[in-house]
Amino acid sequence: MTAAADLIILDDHGLYCPLGDFHVDPWRRVPRAVITHGHGDHARPGMGHYWAEQSSLPILRKRLGRYAPLEGLAYGQQVRFGDVKVSLHPAGHILGSAQVRVEHGERVWVISGDFKRDADPTCAAFEVVPCDTFITEATFAYPVYRWPLARDVAGEIHAWWQHCAEAGRPAVLFSYALGKAQRILAELTHHTDQAVLLHGAMVDLVRIYREAGVDMLPTTPVADLGRKTSFAGRLILAPPSAAGSKWLRRFKNAETGFASGWMQIRGNRRRRGYDRGFVISDHADWDSLIRTIEECGARQVLATHGDTEILVRHLLERGLEAKPLRAPYGDEEDAGGDQGPD
Amino acid sequence: MRAFADLFDRLDATTSTRSKVSAIADYLAAVPARDAGWAVFLLSGRRLKRLVGAAELRQWIREYTGLADWLFESAYAHVGDLAETTTLLLARREVAGRELELPLATLIEAHLLPLRGADEGTRKHKVMTLWQDLPLEQQFVFNKIITGAFRVGVSQRLLIRALHQACGIDETVLAHRLMGQWDPGAAFYERLVAADDGEADIARPYPFFLASPMPEDAGELGDPAQWIAEWKWDGIRAQVVRRGGQCFIWSRGEELMVGRFPEVEAAAGRLPDGTVIDGELLAWRDDAPLPFALLQQRIGRKSPGATTLAKAPVRLMAYDLLEAEGQDLRTLPLVQRRQRLAELLAGRDDMLLSTTVAAGDWQGYAALREQARGRATEGLMLKRRDSTYQVGRKRGDWWKWKVTPQTLDAILIYARAGHGRRSNLFTDYTFAVYDGDELVPVAKAYSGLTDAEIAELDRWIRGHTRERFGPVRAVEPTWVFELAFEGIHPSPRHKSGLALRFPRISRWRRDLGLADADRLEDLQRLLATPT
Numbered sequence: 001m002t003a004a005a006d007l008i009i010l011d012d013h014g015l016y017c018p019l020g021d022f023h024v025d026p027w028r029r030v031p032r033a034v035i036t037h038g039h040g041d042h043a044r045p046g047m048g049h050y051w052a053e054q055s056s057l058p059i060l061r062k063r064l065g066r067y068a069p070l071e072g073l074a075y076g077q078q079v080r081f082g083d084v085k086v087s088l089h090p091a092g093h094i095l096g097s098a099q100v101r102v103e104h105g106e107r108v109w110v111i112s113g114d115f116k117r118d119a120d121p122t123c124a125a126f127e128v129v130p131c132d133t134f135i136t137e138a139t140f141a142y143p144v145y146r147w148p149l150a151r152d153v154a155g156e157i158h159a160w161w162q163h164c165a166e167a168g169r170p171a172v173l174f175s176y177a178l179g180k181a182q183r184i185l186a187e188l189t190h191h192t193d194q195a196v197l198l199h200g201a202m203v204d205l206v207r208i209y210r211e212a213g214v215d216m217l218p219t220t221p222v223a224d225l226g227r228k229t230s231f232a233g234r235l236i237l238a239p240p241s242a243a244g245s246k247w248l249r250r251f252k253n254a255e256t257g258f259a260s261g262w263m264q265i266r267g268n269r270r271r272r273g274y275d276r277g278f279v280i281s282d283h284a285d286w287d288s289l290i291r292t293i294e295e296c297g298a299r300q301v302l303a304t305h306g307d308t309e310i311l312v313r314h315l316l317e318r319g320l321e322a323k324p325l326r327a328p329y330g331d332e333e334d335a336g337g338d339q340g341p342d
Numbered sequence: 343m344r345a346f347a348d349l350f351d352r353l354d355a356t357t358s359t360r361s362k363v364s365a366i367a368d369y370l371a372a373v374p375a376r377d378a379g380w381a382v383f384l385l386s387g388r389r390l391k392r393l394v395g396a397a398e399l400r401q402w403i404r405e406y407t408g409l410a411d412w413l414f415e416s417a418y419a420h421v422g423d424l425a426e427t428t429t430l431l432l433a434r435r436e437v438a439g440r441e442l443e444l445p446l447a448t449l450i451e452a453h454l455l456p457l458r459g460a461d462e463g464t465r466k467h468k469v470m471t472l473w474q475d476l477p478l479e480q481q482f483v484f485n486k487i488i489t490g491a492f493r494v495g496v497s498q499r500l501l502i503r504a505l506h507q508a509c510g511i512d513e514t515v516l517a518h519r520l521m522g523q524w525d526p527g528a529a530f531y532e533r534l535v536a537a538d539d540g541e542a543d544i545a546r547p548y549p550f551f552l553a554s555p556m557p558e559d560a561g562e563l564g565d566p567a568q569w570i571a572e573w574k575w576d577g578i579r580a581q582v583v584r585r586g587g588q589c590f591i592w593s594r595g596e597e598l599m600v601g602r603f604p605e606v607e608a609a610a611g612r613l614p615d616g617t618v619i620d621g622e623l624l625a626w627r628d629d630a631p632l633p634f635a636l637l638q639q640r641i642g643r644k645s646p647g648a649t650t651l652a653k654a655p656v657r658l659m660a661y662d663l664l665e666a667e668g669q670d671l672r673t674l675p676l677v678q679r680r681q682r683l684a685e686l687l688a689g690r691d692d693m694l695l696s697t698t699v700a701a702g703d704w705q706g707y708a709a710l711r712e713q714a715r716g717r718a719t720e721g722l723m724l725k726r727r728d729s730t731y732q733v734g735r736k737r738g739d740w741w742k743w744k745v746t747p748q749t750l751d752a753i754l755i756y757a758r759a760g761h762g763r764r765s766n767l768f769t770d771y772t773f774a775v776y777d778g779d780e781l782v783p784v785a786k787a788y789s790g791l792t793d794a795e796i797a798e799l800d801r802w803i804r805g806h807t808r809e810r811f812g813p814v815r816a817v818e819p820t821w822v823f824e825l826a827f828e829g830i831h832p833s834p835r836h837k838s839g840l841a842l843r844f845p846r847i848s849r850w851r852r853d854l855g856l857a858d859a860d861r862l863e864d865l866q867r868l869l870a871t872p873t
């Protein structure tokens with residue numbers, strides 16, 4: 001297959017569709033950008049025009065500013081860029097996250113964006129979209145990653161919260177502010193109806209999810225509480241960037257936890273210095289990656305995000321065409337950085 | 343095994359010493375003695391050796407999961423720990439059941455110990471069956487046990503505190519009963535926590551009494567007349583036990599050094615039965631010690647030949663008598679113990695008696711200390727005349743007053759590859775000391791080992807990597823090294839709160855165990871008293 005025949009190529013601005021003259025999740029300014037979801041490494045400011053799934057618009061507005069030129073699409077709704085037909089399909093990653101289906105003539109390519117197959121009450125479930133070429137994320141592309149049920153993990157979080165409460169200590173849980181925090185708040189409704197306290201960076205995002213009809217535990221911004229408030233026995237959600245900050249000092253004697261797929265590995269848990277690690281991820285685990293690639297029927301797979309070589313080699317051994325695509329997407333679950341020893 | 347796996351999780355989920363002590367005490371109080379015995383065995387860092395090899399385990403888990411070799415190896419490299427990789431991959435094979443509940447002792451005695459010496463087919467079948475049958479929550483601990491890599495960050499001291507909390511027996515007695523070699527099991531545990539010791543194991547040494555670094559102001563020690571000074575010999579601390587017609591030589595790391603020092607064993611054989619001497623093994627010829635390097639050659643030899651014996655003859659420099667005529671003398675004042683030691687060794691030349699040196703005042707002692715290097719010693723030992731022989735490092739009665747440069751014994755925790763010629767060898771090391779039960783890094787050092795030692799350590803590091811952080815390997819804390827340094831100063835930037843000037847490795851202390859290494863409080867005291 002020659003480069004000219006490719007529906008999507010990588011140029012220095014991002015994933016580009018030459019026939020339709022638009023980009024997907026570009027990282028440099030371009031006139032036309034189709035956005036898979038609202039995470040910072042996928043939705044960047046400064047594009048001439050944006051297309052995104054409609055329920056993600058409030059998130060994008062918050063990130064890109066209220067005057068950003070956004071156009072909402074419903075899942076499945078088709079738009080045309082020249083001869084190319086484009087539609088968005090649920091990716092199951094966060095609220096409004098989408099796979100981008102690109103069709104031209106006989107050919108169909110799908111860009112997964114970030115996705116997962118696990119149940120998530122905060123967003124539409126992943127839809128398998130048949131295609132010839134599947135551009136997949138590979139954030140957790142090792143067979144050691146296999147997610148437990150999020151509802152069970154929420155049970156562990158709740159048990160830890162109770163344990164802290166019995167010891168008269170606050171429980172500070174670090175998690176990514178968009179998606180993960182809301183998913184935890186939603187899954188916790190199976191275990192309790194107690195209110196959770198929020199770091200400022202999460203307040204608007206939680207409100208956006210509530211307005212989208214997502215059922216979550218009641219929440220109170222920490223900022224609304226007086227200086228003298230006791231935090232003993234409270235669960236506080238905060239982004240990983242708050243770890244070690246001045247803001248954290250008010251939670252005297254707190255235990256800390258971190259919710260991320262990386263917590264599957266004990267070494268990660270230990271060297272980050274959190275008291276507890278909870279394995280909960282908004283990305284596909286190894287089995288989900290393999291199963292999704294099988295189900296969508298693609299003959300060619302391009303892998304972005306993470307250690308793509310492992311997935312690529314595995315797929316090649318299974319007789320598929322596969323290669324890595326070096327896109328500079330980050331990994332929101334790793335926020336906070338990996339601290340080696342000093 | 344469920345209870346033990348739960349204990350592991352509790353220990354793993356907390357950094358608080360108090361919580362760890364209670365977790366262990368709760369466990370010991372709740373399980374039968376035979377499980378408790380094995381738990382003490384594992385928690386004290388002892389390993390079940392030679393059950394299965396790392397290479398065969400890798401082979402079996404690849405077979406069990408059907409993963410390609412390269413895929414397994416990538417996953418292993420990503421996780422960095424064999425038992426953990428194995429456990430995570432086991433979960434990939436869905437099987438019904440996995441509900442087998444075995445008491446810890448049954449698992450080890452009935453299932454694991456018979457693996458030693460069994461043929462590969464038998465061992466593989468057994469391990470795979472247990473992978474299939476044990477609950478997933480127990481598999482990590484199980485895999486840690488069979489790979490001989492079970493570690494949970496519990497120090498001997500913490501374990502003893504927990505035992506004390508569980509059974510009420512004095513900590514000193516517990517420490518003594520835990521020394522040496524024992525077979526875990528119900529009988530062992532019942533003896534361990536029994537009110538009256540009764541018949542002591544004839545081989546068993548006493549816990550060593552360790553000196554602390556001298557305070558900067560010698561005047562703190564008060565009247566010099568209350569003190570006895572000896573040279574601080576630069577050898578291997580050892581206890582020689584002569585009981586029941588047998589001899590046992592113990593290192594400070596609680597290692598029984600059988601057969602390594604035949605000349606010392608022969609000398610000990612001429613002691614009356616029921617004698618225990620504390621002293622220092624030295625390579626010695628005529629009236630003077632030989633360089634430590636010669637002694638070091640002896641440490642590695644399990645049964646030295648005639649050439650080695652002639653080149654590096656070893657003697658015991660005796661400085662304390664802990665038992666005579668079968669009586670524990672440790673509560674007698676030091677002067678009386680020394681008096682009896684001198685009588686015991688009078689007229690013998692197969693053991694040396696550490697002589698005392700005297701000065702009228704502390705300036706005089708300081709001047710003596712300056713002569714230490716010329717006498718091939720490390721400085722002075724100061725011991726209170728009426729001191730009893732205590733357990734471990736208790737400040738107050740025994741001090742070591744080393745000549746500069748200062749040294750400390752620290753534990754290797756990280757290694758990374760060097761540069762240039764050594765870029766394929768792990769030559770850059772990070773060393774730590776204990777702060778409570780936590781190891782905190784105190785120094786990085788790059789030089790001081792011989793090429794042969796570097797090569798040996800490199801191989802060991804590759805086989806004992808616990809975690810990887812990019813180019814850095816975290817290794818299982820195992821080896822103690824003596825580091826020399828020029829000074830110490832406060833450094834809030836470091837987790838330890840202090841920094842050493844020009845640290846370098848002066849020697850690999852294979853004779854020391856983790857409990858023998860210096861502790862952060864030792865360094866903090868050096869800090870508190872500016873030079």
Ligand SMILES: [Zn+2]
Pocket residue numbers: 037039093114332
């Ligand atoms: Zn994302």
Ligand SMILES: [Zn+2]
Pocket residue numbers: 039041042113114305329330331332
């Ligand atoms: Zn992403």
